[in-house]
Amino acid sequence: MTTTGRFFCADAARARGDSMVGTAPHGTAWVLIEYRGGWPANGFDGLALEPGTKALVFAAAQAARARVLLVRRHGRQHHQGPPRWAVLRYDGTGAHRQRWGTWDRDEELTQIVQALDTPDLNAPAFGTASLDAPEEWGGRPVVLVCAHGLHDACCAVRGRPVGRALSERWPELVWECTHVGGDRFAANVVVVPDGVYYGNLDAGSSVAVVGEHLAGRVRAEHLRGYTDLFPPQQAAVAAVLDRFGPAGRHDYAVARTLRDEDGWQIRVTGRPPGPAAVDVEVRARRTPQNRLTCRGPATSSAVVYDAVSIRPA
Template identity: 30%
Template sequence: MSATQRFCAQESLALGDPLAGSAAHAECNLLLSWPRAKWRRSLRQASDMSEEVSTRLEAIAEEGRRVNLIHRRSQPEECHRLYLMPENRRYEVSRNELSTFLVALQRGAPLAQWEIDPPAGSLLLCCTHGKKDKCCAKFGYAAYKALATAVDLYELPFEVWESTHLGGCRLAASAVVFPTLRKYGRINDEDVLSLLESEMANRPYLPCYRGDSRLSPIQQCAQVAALEWLAARGIHGEVSVAQPSNEQESSRWWLAVHWQSGSDTGRLAVYCEPRMIQRYDTCADLAAGPPAASQVWVATQVMDTGKASLYS
């Protein structure tokens, strides 16, 4: 197989690179609609942006709010849709007022003159940033089309957008749901409807779930393991994951997980192990030589009230 036919997402899958623990994402976000054809390799820059807008977006990012460009064909090019997350606020801003809006945002000034009704349902972004990685163009765009088609066909309460880089190109197709900040990877056609149904029930779709972005990688690993353990027993509920214990046993770390489903509650102990794998993070790395060594977390055991249950 030649280098031009290889994809980091396929290499990652063949390697057994886990999804759980890969969901890092800033909690505060600014999403700005901009035609995909104009996107640059940077997740927040476009070729036809004015220098002032470009500079403002960089400053906003430096102040701690992640900036992504988003796109869908129905959005007029000169009228920009913007979202603030986790505030779940939505705005419509003309191209010639965009700099004024961004200045007001930075200063904490009122934005009411541009604000429109908040989203009626969840916002679902699917990375299609081909200038960043060819996996996102190939697998990400296919997933976006399937998700958008299903939402339109079944009239589901989602806004689906293409997005610039969401992190984890090797896990394409990659998506994030706002305002819950649940991240997904390796979305295939057969996952689309089940993922949307799970999100409508306010539950993560476990086959593609990467974790809660507000947790650390080891906590995400424990969270996904606990949710899968519960789902195997027909239990769907909320889980909260404690910080890992300071005590280390044979290179394993245990995390306490509390779960609640209606009036039922329980506690689990999830054992996680760090492992080193040789992987390519992006398609650009494929031509750069041997893959880099990266640490991942793997859940090896889930225990309930002192009774060990092997997790595999």
């Protein structure tokens, strides 16, 4: 996977044994814009779109705290019809709240603004949760594979083989996407609107992990975290999954989070056959200074969240 003399942040992170637990960026809304040309290093921000349209979409996404990602099918071929856009939201119920549309002209992307301004994508104005979603997957979650090589080399080197493997298995569900965070954990896969981040994947493990996810089983291995939770809470849920085995995305919930001088006391409640409630103690620590990305030569430290105890509530 490496080239002699060249630095790859994902290789270095694996050699160090970097923990990826609790590293999923917080957020519950996503904007996907299919863009079939080359992706700028800074993604949507770098696109040469009509300025007024771009400003409207950017402002609406900021107001909704939505992440904007450029997407494309693997291989950049076999395009049918105009490119698509989507707004997806996680609401905690498991419903796949999605609004899809198409665009030929830049100005048509203003449809995204209306979708972002509608909190409930199940509202009558939008019909069902998957209105305008391709019929072949009927509102199932979307699988995003970060393959943004201009942002970080590891996203391309590790992401594209994963994109190929997943696309061959679930061609209707899988899109390659721009930067999702955590370059050193490439290949990264995000399932939306479930809001689940997976990392350190390769072609084989990605098919297994996504297959389990689609079957309603999230495993602790390769899990970075749930995006509706904050890092210590993500670490607590991951620890419960690691201790008691895989579970559905909504089988565990964080019921209480208490901060103390040593860290956090987090109560996680569950559904059968998992435990009804457990208390997880999480502590944070900083790593030594390391080079964490391929593009940046500067070093920095990262925060690691460790679950130091798990006990019945």
